[in-house]
Amino acid sequence: MRGAYAAARPGRSEARATLMRPIAEKIFFAGEHLAGPLIQTCGGARLSGEAVARQVAAQLAAK
Numbered sequence: 001m002r003g004a005y006a007a008a009r010p011g012r013s014e015a016r017a018t019l020m021r022p023i024a025e026k027i028f029f030a031g032e033h034l035a036g037p038l039i040q041t042c043g044g045a046r047l048s049g050e051a052v053a054r055q056v057a058a059q060l061a062a063k
């Protein structure tokens with residue numbers, strides 16, 4: 001964490017759904033901007049990071 005938060009341009013909030021998808025199952029995104037109702041908060045950033053960490057761990061365990 002370093003303390004910034006993002007704001008989608010008007011009408012462009014769907015970009016968050018795009019960022020939630022990993023790239024080639026190798027690059028994962030996490031942070032306040034993907035925290036659903038907790039966007040723009042530290043709590044949301046943490047929950048997003050934990051959720052993505054679980055996603056990565058599950059993917060590694062399946063290999």
Ligand SMILES: Cc1cc2nc3c(=O)[nH]c(=O)nc-3n(C[C@H](O)[C@H](O)[C@H](O)COP(=O)(O)OP(=O)(O)OC[C@H]3O[C@@H](n4cnc5c(N)ncnc54)[C@H](O)[C@@H]3O)c2cc1C
Binds near residue numbers: 004045
């Ligand atoms: C003035 C202000 C007041 C706030 N007050 C509150 C509050 O009272 N309560 C609350 O819950 N939230 C508050 N927030 C919001 C909170 O700070 C953010 O929601 C939270 O820090 C987001 O965490 P993050 O990890 O998603 O992003 P960040 O904390 O922004 O972390 C992103 C990290 O990525 C790094 N980075 C960026 N680009 C690159 C790159 N290309 N390569 C490598 N690293 C990169 C950055 O240096 C940074 O360390 C406030 C924010 C501001 C600006």
